[in-house]
Amino acid sequence: MNGIACKAFGIALAAIAAATFAVVPMQARPITHDEGVLPAGTELNDDQLDRPTELFYSEQNGGKRSYESVLGDMLFATPGIFGGMARKADLSCATCHQQGHNNPKLFIPGLSGRPGTFSTANGMFSPHSGGNSAPVTPPSLRGAVHLAPYAHDGRFATLRDFIHNAVVNEFGGSEPSKQVVDAIEAYIKDISFLPNDKLGADGKLTGKNSEDARRGEAIFRRPFRNDASMSCASCHHPDDFFVDHKVHDVGSGGSFKTPTLINSKSAGPYFHDGRFDSFRQVVDYFDRHYDLGLTGQERTDLVAYLDAVGDADEPITRNTVQAELDEIALFASVLDTAIPQQNGEIIGLTVETVGHEWRELGESFPPAKDPTVKGGLNERRRARNAVFDVVLTLRRIAMASEAGKFDEAARIYAGYRHDAAVAGQVLKAAEAYSLFNPAVREEHFRALDRLVDLADGSSTKR
Amino acid sequence: MSRLICCVGALAFALLATSANAQSMSEGAKAYKPFVVEHAGKALAGAKKLQAAVKAKDVKAAQDAWIESRRGWEAMETVTAELFPEFDEAVDTWPDAKQGYHAIEAALFAGKIDEVAKPTDRLVADIARFEKKVKGYRFTPQKLLDGTSKLAFEVGESKSKGGESPYAKTSHIDMQENVEGIEAAWKLVFAPTLEKRDAELAKTIHDKIEALEELVKVNDIKDLDQKKVHVGGEELAALMQQAAPKLKLKTTKLEDED
Numbered sequence: 001m002n003g004i005a006c007k008a009f010g011i012a013l014a015a016i017a018a019a020t021f022a023v024v025p026m027q028a029r030p031i032t033h034d035e036g037v038l039p040a041g042t043e044l045n046d047d048q049l050d051r052p053t054e055l056f057y058s059e060q061n062g063g064k065r066s067y068e069s070v071l072g073d074m075l076f077a078t079p080g081i082f083g084g085m086a087r088k089a090d091l092s093c094a095t096c097h098q099q100g101h102n103n104p105k106l107f108i109p110g111l112s113g114r115p116g117t118f119s120t121a122n123g124m125f126s127p128h129s130g131g132n133s134a135p136v137t138p139p140s141l142r143g144a145v146h147l148a149p150y151a152h153d154g155r156f157a158t159l160r161d162f163i164h165n166a167v168v169n170e171f172g173g174s175e176p177s178k179q180v181v182d183a184i185e186a187y188i189k190d191i192s193f194l195p196n197d198k199l200g201a202d203g204k205l206t207g208k209n210s211e212d213a214r215r216g217e218a219i220f221r222r223p224f225r226n227d228a229s230m231s232c233a234s235c236h237h238p239d240d241f242f243v244d245h246k247v248h249d250v251g252s253g254g255s256f257k258t259p260t261l262i263n264s265k266s267a268g269p270y271f272h273d274g275r276f277d278s279f280r281q282v283v284d285y286f287d288r289h290y291d292l293g294l295t296g297q298e299r300t301d302l303v304a305y306l307d308a309v310g311d312a313d314e315p316i317t318r319n320t321v322q323a324e325l326d327e328i329a330l331f332a333s334v335l336d337t338a339i340p341q342q343n344g345e346i347i348g349l350t351v352e353t354v355g356h357e358w359r360e361l362g363e364s365f366p367p368a369k370d371p372t373v374k375g376g377l378n379e380r381r382r383a384r385n386a387v388f389d390v391v392l393t394l395r396r397i398a399m400a401s402e403a404g405k406f407d408e409a410a411r412i413y414a415g416y417r418h419d420a421a422v423a424g425q426v427l428k429a430a431e432a433y434s435l436f437n438p439a440v441r442e443e444h445f446r447a448l449d450r451l452v453d454l455a456d457g458s459s460t461k462r
Numbered sequence: 463m464s465r466l467i468c469c470v471g472a473l474a475f476a477l478l479a480t481s482a483n484a485q486s487m488s489e490g491a492k493a494y495k496p497f498v499v500e501h502a503g504k505a506l507a508g509a510k511k512l513q514a515a516v517k518a519k520d521v522k523a524a525q526d527a528w529i530e531s532r533r534g535w536e537a538m539e540t541v542t543a544e545l546f547p548e549f550d551e552a553v554d555t556w557p558d559a560k561q562g563y564h565a566i567e568a569a570l571f572a573g574k575i576d577e578v579a580k581p582t583d584r585l586v587a588d589i590a591r592f593e594k595k596v597k598g599y600r601f602t603p604q605k606l607l608d609g610t611s612k613l614a615f616e617v618g619e620s621k622s623k624g625g626e627s628p629y630a631k632t633s634h635i636d637m638q639e640n641v642e643g644i645e646a647a648w649k650l651v652f653a654p655t656l657e658k659r660d661a662e663l664a665k666t667i668h669d670k671i672e673a674l675e676e677l678v679k680v681n682d683i684k685d686l687d688q689k690k691v692h693v694g695g696e697e698l699a700a701l702m703q704q705a706a707p708k709l710k711l712k713t714t715k716l717e718d719e720d
Contacts, residue, residue, distance in 0.1 A: 031623055031624070033624055033628040033629060035624035035625060035628040035629075035631050035633060035683055035684075036621075036622060036623040036624040036628070037622050037623075037684065037688075038622075038623075087689070088622065088688055088689075089622050090620055090622040090623075355696070356620070359619065359620070367543070368543075368547045368550070368551055369543070369547070369550050369551045369554055369555050369556060370555075370556060370557070371551065371555050371558050372557070372558075385714060388612060388615055388699075388714065389714070391615070391696065392615070392696065392699055392700040392703055393700075395693075395696040395697060395699075395700045396700050396704075398693075399697060399700065444557065447557040447558060447559065448557040450557075450559035451557045451558070451559045451564065451565070451568050452568075453559070454559045454565065454568040454569045454572070454574070454577070455567075455568035455569070455571070455572050455629045456572055
């Protein structure tokens with residue numbers, strides 16, 4: 001092939017890849033054998049290319065995130081603050097609250113009632129829990145700063161109590177330091193709702209809505225026919241993030257706090273136990289429970305309203321090598337402060353987390369013995385070697401820190417930053433041959449499915 | 463278990479004897495070759511037993527033979543990926559339901575012995591070719607250091623979702639053999655020279671290898687202290703890289719890989 005033909009072929013390939021990027025469905029991939037820490041059938045939903053968008057209050061209007069928020073973000077992603085089985089299983093806060101949102105596909109046999117639910121007090125992760133609690137949905141943490149009290153039953157007045165409970169009681173971690181709790185609190189308080197041009201700051205629909213949604217808004221605020229003191233809006237206050245900060249018994253098996261409706265379109269399944277998958281089911285339930293007497297059209301209008309309120313302009317962000325590198329750089333930046341502070345605990349946790357992120361990223365570049373990837377062997381090899389290099393440099397930082405040699409740690413960290421920048425370029429050069437390319441990903445996972453089928457026929461068909 | 467102890471004992475004796483006599487890393491590399499050849503022979507012998515058991519439709523014997531063969535292969539992983547990628551791609555390919563150890567593993571440990579005849583024949587042929595090639599191969603200290611440190615790094619990979627051989631549930635054995643291969647390469651090729659040039663670093667690496675060996679002595683991967691193995695593997699690889707300039711070798715760098 002001559003140069004021009006080669007270039008044309010490259011352009012054609014790029015076009016195919018771009019087209020594929022848009023249409024390939026990304027499905028969950030459960031654990032299909034029982035050699036892992038978690039049982040076969042576990043779905044952590046942690047290898048998706050499409051991820052919930054995450055934005056921060058501090059970055060709105062050109063601001064910058066605080067050290068505490070970044071530190072909390074890193075800690076939120078580390079298994080290092082959990083104990084026992086949870087840590088061994090590589091679980092972190094981010095397992096259930098992906099990108100600070102929820103995890104609708106999360107399923108652990110024995111601990112989940114249905115996808116998107118989880119028994120937060122259970123014998124597997126918290127041996128002193130005295131059995132498994134009823135599975136509940138891990139809530140989205142967007143806008144949590146405005147949504148006290150916390151937990152479905154509202155038993156925690158503050159985020160600090162909520163965080164402490166999750167780390168110690170639910171996931172068997174040791175007593176977290178004040179710095180750890182402060183940082184995670186700062187991070188969670190920084191997670192913002194996603195912009196939604198269908199909803200105004202006053203909680204009223206904007207002009208960018210359908211007639212159905214507008215009629216639904218009126219129904220939402222209309223008193224119930226059997227109790228004029230009540231309406232949907234009497235608990236979901238539109239001018240207060242659609243909450244009233246109280247718990248109510250709506251016939252679902254106890255008293256549970258009013259959930260926000262903002263960005264809720266992607267926050268299902270709904271109700272504390274995730275019993276409903278759609279707004280339609282929720283509306284039908286309330287229509288029955290409160291004998292609202294809604295007509296078919298009114299139910300449709302109410303669903304349209306919830307769709308509008310619950311929407312987001314960009315709910316999903318495609319993951320890329322650059323996005324991963326940005327996250328790694330953000331987490332690693334904790335070392336800018338932790339090393340001069342000679343904070344061994346935070347240095348250790350950062351190295352663990354950042355090293356883990358690098359390794360996960362490296363695994364997206366299939367090795368030579370993966371027969372499903374045809375090209376870019378040198379690029380992939382260089383990418384994997386780059387990861388090898390930076391992870392070992394990080395490890396040397398931890399070793400120096402543990403030996404109390406913080407000057408040496410600082411010197412190695414300076415080298416790490418250079419190596420990480422070089423590695424980033426190498427990884428980006430290999431992206432087309434990585435699992436970030438949906439076509440490559442599809443081939444890789446199809447081959448995995450064939451292997452699973454050979455073993456027991458239980459693969460998730462793609 | 464007793465066989466493992468016996469093997470480890472024999473290896474320790476061989477290492478001690480060879481270590482004392484090794485004058486240079488080049489000689490060490492020559493001394494390491496019999497280790498590789500021996501394990502290639504074990505991998506091949508196991509594969510042939512597997513082939514016979516498959517023909518006899520004896521599932522249990524076939525599974526045992528698969529494990530035996532795999533033990534041999536995993537002990538050589540210091541060199542297979544780094545120096546013989548064409549064989550690694552054929553024998554240890556992943557994910558591939560058509561050929562290699564894992565295609566056989568997936569079917570065989572599900573009891574589907576009728577589905578493994580073809581990949582088993584191919585495995586025997588591939589390992590036989592590998593054994594022949596390795597017998598005529600000349601190892602260099604640089605490539606052995608690269609392969610050994612990379613394998614130490616791999617041993618430290620997260621196993622929270624299972625290891626390399628999840629269907630046979632023998633990933634812990636893979637790791638034990640990996641560490642045995644690391645130990646053999648380090649002690650035969652590099653330790654004698656490093657002891658002369660930086661005795662403290664040599665001792666640190668020696669201790670790390672011993673510690674890693676202890677950590678992977680489990681009967682089930684679920685019993686593994688994953689955090690310690692992870693840290694231990696990374697520290698060992700980092701120390702080996704740190705030792706490279708003292709051994710007058712290069713650290714594994716990106717630019718070496720073109």
